[in-house]
Amino acid sequence: MSERTNKLPIYAVIFTVIFKLLFLLTHHIQEDAFITWRVAQNLMDYGVIGFNGDTKISASTTHLYVFVSYLFNIIFGKECFIEPLLIFNSILFTIGSLLLSHLLFKNPWHKAIFIFLFGILPPSIKISILGMEYGILFFLEMALLYYGLKKEKKWALIVLPILILFTRIDTVIFLGIVFLVDVFWNKKIRWSYIAGGVLGVSIALAFNWFYFGEWVNNTIVAKKLLYDKNFTFSQDVEYFITNYGNFWGMLKLPGNFNPFTIIVLIFELVCFIFLIRQKEKRNYFLWMIFLFGWAKQLIFLSQKSLFDWYYWVPQILLFVPVLVFVLEQKVKRNIWLFLLIIIYILPMTIFQTIHSIATGNGEWNYRRSIGTSLNFYEKDKSQWILLEPAGYVPYFSGLKTIDEVGLVDKQIQNEIKKDKKNYWINTVKNRKPKYLLSYNDLFKGKDAEYYKTHYRLLEEFRIKDHLKSENTILEKIYRLKPSGTDYNLYVRIK
Structure with missing residues (x-):
């Protein structure tokens, strides 16, 4: 295989990043990103991680991203840091998808096509462009799988869990699923990984306690306090039926019944079952990402967590088996790929484009004008x-x-x-x-x-x-x- 062919995944990363930068024109930026950025600027102005002057408060859900945003404010200034930071997030996310492609494919063409199609799904666009911490988080999680578990680098097993947990404490779900699958698959315990997890939890909790005087972020406490509701079993069932379509299907539709989501969900399951029946090394990683996707969605949905950004990473990871299944078809692969693009990928990208343009108008042009x-x-x-x-x-x-x-x-x-x-x-x-x-x-x-x-x-x-x-x-x-x-x-x- 030629050197140029081997570089196809890198070319795909560059092309995908450039393609997604078009979404910067929509000015679709998530409301909560501005909370994190104000915390970062409060650190600049008052030397305190807070929101209102010199009062300490963990107003942002993510500590690592606060510090990254702080650095971008220092380098580019308060007036000019947003676009460079969004580009940085997009690059990191796409590099994360490159690492994921290395875990799943051997053929450079398959990797390149995967990187682009994976990168233009609605959750991938939102992770890259909306200003939240998930671009960094996705990169760190895929780096852990690639360098820690595939390349078996001990530094990755120790350092990356610390950074992941310092980004979001709820990533214990991801780290826990990875640990369980690794133990069942390899019949051994990676003690370096245990050390990384313990250090990660300890550092995150210690930082909260010694800096803010609390074990968990204030954002978690505040949401639990205001949104806490006691539901009966029948109310729980009704709640699930009302909201499930917003999370698994990548597409928010009005009404309580979303057949489109059910079709996508069934196809994801069928593709996953088909793939794991084959004896391939990549199944090790497919189990990790698929089980994590289900676990994260079910845990957060059970806790009545309706903020859609919680579900972006699980949504795209649950769709991975579909892309792998289609790209590895030996008979009529081009037809499968054509149908996937025409029936799903292209409509989803068009939908996200319309959504971003409309939401960008409502947020940037309208709500910003109030400020x-x-x-x-x-x-x-x-x-x-x-x-x-x-x-x-x-x-x-x-x-x-x-x-x-x-x-x-x-x-x-x-x-x-x-x-x-x-x-x-x-x-x-x-x-x-x-x-x-x-x-x-x-x-x-x-x-x-x-x-x-x-x-x-x-x-x-x-x-x-x-x-x-x-x-x-x-x-x-x-x-x-x-x-x-x-x-x-x-x-x-x-």
Whole structure:
């Protein structure tokens, strides 16, 4: 095989990264990314990992990504770091897919096609471009499988679990599944891997305890406190039926029944069973990624975790057997590949493109405008705003922030514990934030008189005002899938 053929996977990485960079034009960036970036900038400005001045708080779910974002802010500046960081995330994710291809294929052509098709699936695009920590995380996890288990490098078995757990503590699920499959497959224990896992958990927990005075991230505590619900068995079943389609199918459709997801799920299972019946070394890694995909989805769904980014990595890993199955067909492979691209890959990419354009408009053009408007209006950045969510508006306004969930401000959690039903109005009365940003009309309802007495409506923000464009196609997309929520902004008068 020629040297040029052997380099095909590298060429595929470069081409895939360049292709996905087109999505930067959509400005589709996840709200929570701006929480992490504000924490990073708070570290720059105050020398403290926090969100509001010199108050320490683990407002971001990821510590490692905070430090990476901090470095990019230092290197490129606050005004210019976002695009380089998104490109960096995309490169890391695609290198991770290169490492995964080395675990699954021998043929360079198969590797190259896999890298591109895998890289343009909706979750892959979101991991790469939306600004979250999953690009780094996916790279680290695939590096662990490749260097730690395939190449059997002891340094990888020790160092990479530490970095993985310092990125997200819930990666114990991934590390645990990998450990169990490795033990059952090889009938031995890798003590270096045990050491890496123990060190990873110890360092993550110790950092939280000695820096923040808590064992787990505040984000986990806050979400559990506000979203905690007691369900009966029948309610659990109904909840699952309502939400499963958002996670396994890569495609969010309205309604409780999503047959498309069921078809994809069954095909993934059939392909996986077909592949593991063959005696191939790569089955070792297929078991790992497939079991992890199922375990992560079921555990998080059972905990009522509806944030879709939790499911991005499991979604794409569960689809891996389909790509392997199609690429390794010896009879009519081109027909199989053509059908896969036409029936699934291409429609999914088109769907993600439309989704990113629409959501980018609703987030970047609309929600960001609320923050920039406040930034222009209020020059005193020591003033407080109460709102939800804590991403775009706090980042672009620069104001101190109380969010409804308590991700970036712990004091509101005490109000939730005391009186969950009335915690919002109690926070307003006790802390008197200068600004309130609400989905609702606060001048209507049981507390209307208090709001009318102490606040005035400063501005109404309406998503319908942002569904226009000089480009006819863009306007049709904005109206086809409007993204955003109407807000009312209030300012305190006394």
